[in-house]
Amino acid sequence: MDTSAPHSGWRLLVSRDDLSTTTLETAPVPEVQPGEALLRVDRVGLTANNVTYAALGDSFRYWEFFPAPDGWGTVPVWGFAEVVASRAAGVTPGTRVYGYLPSGSHLLVRPGRADERGFRDAAPHRAELPSTYNRYASTTHDPGYAADREDLQVLYRPLFWTSFLLADWLADQELFGARAVVLSSASSKTAYGTAFELREHRERHGTAEGPDGPDGHEIVGLTSPRNRAFTESLGCYDRVLTYDETGLLSLERPAVYADFAGDEALTAALRAHLGGALAYHVTVGVTHQEPAPAGSLAEAGSGTETRASSGTGMFFAPVQLRKRVGDWGRDGLGERFGEAWQRFGAAVESWVDVMHGHGGEALQRVWHDVQSGRSTPRTGHVLTL
Numbered sequence: 001m002d003t004s005a006p007h008s009g010w011r012l013l014v015s016r017d018d019l020s021t022t023t024l025e026t027a028p029v030p031e032v033q034p035g036e037a038l039l040r041v042d043r044v045g046l047t048a049n050n051v052t053y054a055a056l057g058d059s060f061r062y063w064e065f066f067p068a069p070d071g072w073g074t075v076p077v078w079g080f081a082e083v084v085a086s087r088a089a090g091v092t093p094g095t096r097v098y099g100y101l102p103s104g105s106h107l108l109v110r111p112g113r114a115d116e117r118g119f120r121d122a123a124p125h126r127a128e129l130p131s132t133y134n135r136y137a138s139t140t141h142d143p144g145y146a147a148d149r150e151d152l153q154v155l156y157r158p159l160f161w162t163s164f165l166l167a168d169w170l171a172d173q174e175l176f177g178a179r180a181v182v183l184s185s186a187s188s189k190t191a192y193g194t195a196f197e198l199r200e201h202r203e204r205h206g207t208a209e210g211p212d213g214p215d216g217h218e219i220v221g222l223t224s225p226r227n228r229a230f231t232e233s234l235g236c237y238d239r240v241l242t243y244d245e246t247g248l249l250s251l252e253r254p255a256v257y258a259d260f261a262g263d264e265a266l267t268a269a270l271r272a273h274l275g276g277a278l279a280y281h282v283t284v285g286v287t288h289q290e291p292a293p294a295g296s297l298a299e300a301g302s303g304t305e306t307r308a309s310s311g312t313g314m315f316f317a318p319v320q321l322r323k324r325v326g327d328w329g330r331d332g333l334g335e336r337f338g339e340a341w342q343r344f345g346a347a348v349e350s351w352v353d354v355m356h357g358h359g360g361e362a363l364q365r366v367w368h369d370v371q372s373g374r375s376t377p378r379t380g381h382v383l384t385l
């Protein structure tokens with residue numbers, strides 16, 4: 001066992017009732033017991049998606065991954081960590097892993113199914129939570145890993161998985177018969193990643209003639225006025241409208257609405273305007289921080305899309321992930337995703353200004369910026385902790 005682990009750690013706690021109230025707590029670094037390993041959290045990204053984890057923390061059980069004192073929550077973040085101590089078979093100190101981490105300095109895990117590709121945290125409190133979030137992949141055996149692209153990976157990879165799977169799912173559903181896809185919070189990384197993928201699908205499936213060809217569909221982004229220029233500059237959308245311009249959506253083209261904003265007033269306006277031309281409404285996120293929709297991870301995991309007949313549903317990426325693992329196998333899916341990620345990664349480099357911060361106080365500041373919506377969509381916050 002490596003004894004070089006520091007004796008003091010910290011975590012950022014967020015009040016579950018008021019996400020703008022936070023505190024930095026210091027605590028001793030946990031002792032590593034037999035069967036356990038200690039991770040030192042190193043490099044993580046913070047975007048609106050992490051705020052959504054907090055906003056839906058109770059109903060979707062996100063607070064349960066990294067338990068905190070009553071009334072408080074530890075927000076999950078994606079990133080890299082290093083194994084600094086291990087009493088678990090097959091897990092060696094010095095290994096660098098990528099996975100779901102707490103917004104704090106350390107994570108004690110109980111590795112299961114450990115091999116050279118990584119391990120899963122088999123801690124009892126995580127047993128019933130979706131397995132996608134419990135896996136820690138060793139960088140040495142991850143084909144998608146590149147040491148000089150860690151910033152892009154922590155910012156985009158978890159989001160682009162959703163973009164990739166959402167575009168794939170929409171294509172799989174033949175867009176519910178729609179001729180337009182409308183995406184809200186179009187300036188968000190997950191939404192424009194989805195638009196990027198929808199364009200790829202359109203080009204790959206013989207509809208290169210674009211939105212106006214016989215089988216073409218239009219990809220429309222909805223955003224706030226301050227983010228319109230940025231959203232247009234990406235070139236992912238055929239058309240960008242601001243939230244007060246939903247009246248300009250065509251009634252001639254039935255539309256599927258991929259909702260990243262979760263804004264009830266916006267949804268009502270869209271429904272009122274489109275009426276029967278709204279073919280399907282899928283909720284993907286709540287950047288506008290509406291109250292949590294009813295449901296749970298377990299419910300969602302058992303088949304969100306089955307609500308298709310009602311014309312509305314939640315998108316939960318692990319469901320489509322499981323389907324594609326069944327259709328294509330793990331390697332087939334990995335290959336397809338890898339190709340898509342290469343294309344997107346190359347494009348996205350010029351769309352983001354990475355801002356680096358270091359330590360707990362920087363993390364706390366960035367949390368407040370992202371949670372309040374003050375952060376600009378061009379900024380990608382990466383923190384080394």
Ligand SMILES: NC(=O)c1ccc[n+]([C@@H]2O[C@H](COP(=O)([O-])OP(=O)(O)OC[C@H]3O[C@@H](n4cnc5c(N)ncnc54)[C@H](OP(=O)(O)O)[C@@H]3O)[C@@H](O)[C@H]2O)c1
Nearest residue numbers: 047048049052162185187188189190223224285286287373
């Ligand atoms: N279901 C899933 O599996 C899944 C997976 C990944 C992400 N998501 C969801 O996708 C959404 C986007 O996440 P992201 O990480 O890609 O976001 P991001 O890049 O950080 O998005 C930033 C944009 O979100 C909007 N926004 C952020 N905070 C806001 C606030 N406080 N008030 C109003 N608008 C705000 C603004 O866009 P506009 O001005 O354009 O509205 C802003 O430009 C999140 O809700 C996330 O949970 C869902």
